[in-house]
Amino acid sequence: MTTTGEERTTARGGPLWWSRRRSAVFDWSLAAVSAAECAMEGVPFARDAGIPVPAGVVFGLFAGSVLLVRRQWPIAVVLVSIAITPAQMGFLMGIVGLYTLAASELPRRIIGALAGMQLVGTLIVTFVRVRQDMVRGDLDLGDWFVPFASIATSLGLTAPPLLLGLYVGARRRLMESLRERADSLERELQLLAERAEERAEWARNEERTRIAREMHDVVAHRVSLMVVHAAALQAVARKDPEKAVKNAALVGDMGRQALTELREMLGVLRSGDGVGDRRASVPVAAVAAVAARVGEDGEGPCLSELEELVGQSAAAGMVVELSVEGEVRGYAPEIEQTAYRVVQEALTNVHKHAAGAKTHVRLAHRVAEIAMQVENEPPPEVGSASSARLPSGGNGLVGMKERVVGLGGVFVSGPTEAGGFRVSAVIPAA
Template sequence: MLDGGLALLSAAECALEGARFAERASLPALVGVAFGLLAGSALVLRRRRPVAVVLVSIAITPAGMGFLMGIVGLYTLAASEASRRVIAALAGMSLLGTLIVTFVRTRQDVATADFDPGSWYVPVVSVVMSIGLTAPPLLLGLYVGARRRLMESLRERAISLEQELSLLADRAEQRAQWARTEERTRIAREMHDVVAHRVSLMVVHAAALQAVALKDPQKAARNAALVGDMGRQALTELREMLGVLRSGEEVVARATAEPVPLAAVGAAAAAAAEAAEAAEAAEVVEVVEGAVAGAAVAGEGPSLADLGSLVEQSRLAGMAVELSVQGEPRAYRPDVEQTAFRVVQEALTNVHKHAPGARAWVRVAHRAAEVAMQVENGPSLRGAADAGLPSGGNGLVGMRERVSALGGVFVSGPTDGGGFRMSAVLPTGSPTESPAVLPTESPAGSQAGSQAESPAG
């Protein structure tokens, strides 16, 4: 509607000026009016063809027509996406044409006037009028075009930031889901480590208690006391673990539920995407390791110093276990101590479950940059039968996860002698040293099973 209205005004102006031009040129007035209507109506194409509109206005300028078309055409051209060279060239042509026409008409008017304004009057008036008809629409169009491009750039940036915010929100949801999954896995692993060993020993002692209850009441009483002690130990460890998990839940809740200001997220997305990703990765590590690190810093949980008690409990349950230690024992990081203890504990639990009556050997080697554990058992004295204890099949998986999380190596497999061997090597953070193979002074079958043992070394 705006373009149509401007085209009607331009056509009316050009038709009026065309009639005057036809009169001066001794042409029929109808020819001038028709030419003016046709030329003035070209302004309707100003948005699609701004260059053509400006050229038409320049072409009809000598006839004294198209002043409105020239003003609107220059404004539209300057505000369009045309190149600066084209805009400058057409603006110069329009200025020159307007200057010439204004100079001629002003000179004619001065010649017919009754007074003489001086020689300076015609050039000054011509220059002022030509600049006044050309510069304002040109400058206004340049300003509007620049502002339009700025707004478009801001709109595109807002859309880009919105997409970045959406991606960051999706990534945050993925990180939260991953943290929850890791937390569930850790809880399951801790429950398995704490409960499985104690309960397995309690079941073994309960079976022995049932067997000797009538024959040897004193031995039955001792077994009953052992069952009670193990139950209390299991409850104590469960309480400690639940306390750690509660503190871990607070860490996860803070990391996954704290609201993030949109302005901060937008700034990070626009200015420092790589830094934001690095911060997100660090936050994920903090969330997943927070609860476990809390227990480690507090010094809670078992350690390598408790291996003697662990082995003694298995001996009291009827297992023949030998413990050998190489190197000088020393204190390690709490997470290394706990992982080493849990590996030996799970290995002995598996012997109770799947090889009742078998002889077992526990070896620990303290080295300069690592600590190595190996638990090996011979064939079960009861053949293929086990102790009838349930197994979820997650023991070896949990041990491998624990060892791999600390950058260690875990290897397990059967021996040629019909037994089973589990080996683990944990780095301790000391200066690196070429790892050596675990000691192999084992019963029959250990030499044949050295291939399964060497990767752990």
């Protein structure tokens, strides 16, 4: 089975091997015309062959109707047209069959061989007929006319349909190739769009996680201290009014600082960077920069502020010690901020889960890294006056680990053998 590529569609809507009804009607019309032509040409053929005229007409009808299967078996159509060439029949069938053969996807050697056979057959038959006419005196021309007429007729009946069929077949194959490439490109673009959407969704999730972490680090510590001071204030309000006033002032200061930092962060989130598109990425870098500050000097936290951080916890009733080892030096802002946040969150967890426990904060400046450790002893059996029930979201340790690992460091946390809890982190200095 061979196809010409004329009516390639994904769904067949016509009968038998036709892809569309229009193609079937067209081929039936061509077959009817070819059959009528061969039937008329069968009359002189029957007379010259000495057979009954009806037999020649019937032979012509059958021979011409072979054109009906040109799309399914173009080789058979061409062979039949070559076979009836000596009878001077099937000129339309020869032309259409050769065109269909050339436009098909058959190998070029088969197309060339059949076209050569038809050319030679037409050349021989035309040469013989023209020479016979000249011998009978029907044509009174020179001897040059016989080869000229033979060559011109054979080329005229063979070359145009052959070249046109090759051109149409090549053009259709090119169009199919372009269509396939377009479909492939469309699939690739769709796949890229899906991947881009997945990456965008992943980026949005990451940004939401980072914003939540920054919000947690900025607000949770101060709010936790506020709750601790409020509990202490409630416990000593009647016994020690001066201490109560002091705790109330601390609560107010910390509340104002927390509100200031929260207001600045919300201001960044409401900035015009993403106004044009509600799904645009939040400016996380700016959020992190604003969220990182713990004071009112407009700069991010640094290791030099650890003493103040530890002092705030001590003021809330925690027994905390700070020790620094190695030569103190400066680091990149993101390293100092991460180290500060680790200590801050670890102290916040002590306030939440081990109120009244003695805590040790160690900071070590090494050659190629900076290490920090916050370890608390077991909390006292009886809750102190400063103890309070503080809610925990369970994200503090996760956020610390994400920060440290993001800088290529190592983070470890867990209970100690003595019953306390230890948080350790090591961050590369470079």
